[in-house]
Amino acid sequence: MTRVEIDLRSDLMGPRLPKVAMALHDAALRPPAMGYGEDRDEQALIEMLAAELGVEAVLLVPTCTMANQIAIRLYLRDGGRLASAALAHVVTVEGRATALTGVETQVLPDENGHPSPLAVADFLAGRRSGEASLVWLANTHMLSAGSVMPAGWQAQISTACQAVGSALHLDGSRLWNAAVAQDAPMFRLAAGCDTVAVSLNKAIGAPVGSVLAGSRAAIDEALRWRDAMGGGWRPIGSIAAAALAALEGWRERLETDMASARALAGAIADRLGDHAVQPAQTNLIFLNRSGDDASLFVESLARHGVKALMLTPGTVRLAIHSGVRTREVETIAAAVAAANVELSAANGV
Numbered sequence: 089m090t091r092v093e094i095d096l097r098s099d100l101m102g103p104r105l106p107k108v109a110m111a112l113h114d115a116a117l118r119p120p121a122m123g124y125g126e127d128r129d130e131q132a133l134i135e136m137l138a139a140e141l142g143v144e145a146v147l148l149v150p151t152c153t154m155a156n157q158i159a160i161r162l163y164l165r166d167g168g169r170l171a172s173a174a175l176a177h178v179v180t181v182e183g184r185a186t187a188l189t190g191v192e193t194q195v196l197p198d199e200n201g202h203p204s205p206l207a208v209a210d211f212l213a214g215r216r217s218g219e220a221s222l223v224w225l226a227n228t229h230m231l232s233a234g235s236v237m238p239a240g241w242q243a244q245i246s247t248a249c250q251a252v253g254s255a256l257h258l259d260g261s262r263l264w265n266a267a268v269a270q271d272a273p274m275f276r277l278a279a280g281c282d283t284v285a286v287s288l289n290k291a292i293g294a295p296v297g298s299v300l301a302g303s304r305a306a307i308d309e310a311l312r313w314r315d316a317m318g319g320g321w322r323p324i325g326s327i328a329a330a331a332l333a334a335l336e337g338w339r340e341r342l343e344t345d346m347a348s349a350r351a352l353a354g355a356i357a358d359r360l361g362d363h364a365v366q367p368a369q370t371n372l373i374f375l376n377r378s379g380d381d382a383s384l385f386v387e388s389l390a391r392h393g394v395k396a397l398m399l400t401p402g403t404v405r406l407a408i409h410s411g412v413r414t415r416e417v418e419t420i421a422a423a424v425a426a427a428n429v430e431l432s433a434a435n436g437v
């Protein structure tokens with residue numbers, strides 16, 4: 089029996105486009121550049137990203153985790169409080185790295201992963217006098233099924249932070265997907281934050297890399313932190329060239345991804361019922377497994393040719409990426425339905 093093999097564990101799993109591989113190859117044949125800012129493609133990528141994000145300066149970093157961790161060190165160097173939604177990446181995945189800084193993390197109440205302007209105002213009002221603080225936002229919020237921050241919240245939160253001298257960081261690893269969902273330019277979604285982190289290796293499909301964006305002063309200091317953390321990668325020319333190629337036409341590609349995600353969530357709901365799948369907000373689809381059988385379900389789904397990721401015993405994630413063709417949506421939904429039947433039979437339902 090031939091079977092399809094579609095890897096939806098993460099949007100990292102999209103294939104690199106041929107033009108990205110070609111750019112990587114061609115640039116790797118050029119003589120490498122020695123220092124920071126010396127490479128032609130690195131310079132072009134920096135300028136392109138700064139314009140796209142509407143900032144003075146950007147810093148290329150190996151991972152979005154590093155971009156986030158640098159941001160904490162920029163604003164809470166001498167201690168202070170980080171205020172974030174409970175299930176943000178900085179708390180869940182980066183907890184150990186964040187703890188190394190010695191900052192206190194305060195969990196803010198959130199709606200669908202996003203602290204409201206009111207929650208942030210309460211936090212700011214309750215700080216000890218003179219205490220440094222960093223308010224943390226995430227867009228999209230991965231663990232809330234890739235939810236998009238409500239329009240207007242960031243501007244209100246930014247104004248409140250500026251009024252009392254609190255820093256504001258946005259973890260925008262998937263800000264690209266949010267920009268497509270809201271049909272807004274990236275600079276609008278980045279506006280009002282002191283620093284913004286974005287990934288190039290997820291939705292965009294660059295081979296590797298992330299970006300920290302902000303003011304010239306912030307990025308100058310961030311460069312020193314990056315190098316102190318061992319993130320001063322070089323030679324970077326071929327990586328930068330590949331990222332530039334990957335950024336060409338990103339919006340159209342992500343519009344296709346989002347349409348596929350919506351179609352897939354709909355096709356799964358048609359087969360399994362609305363309770364089985366959360367509405368697709370961006371490119372991530374969350375399946376609800378009421379019997380806490382997510383790991384068995386993931387195994388069964390893999391046997392039907394689709395790889396997915398268990399997030400909790402009751403939640404399975406499917407990430408749509410550039411490797412998913414529109415016509416494969418029905419194939420994936422059929423595999424999800426087949427795995428569901430298999431588990432129902434095993435459970436004697």
Ligand SMILES: *Cc1c(COP(=O)(O)O)cnc(C)c1O
Pocket residue numbers: 150151152153154177178226228230259261262287298
């Ligand atoms: C993936 C992700 C990160 C970390 O990115 P890495 O490049 O893997 O370190 C940070 N924040 C969010 C919201 C993410 O989804």
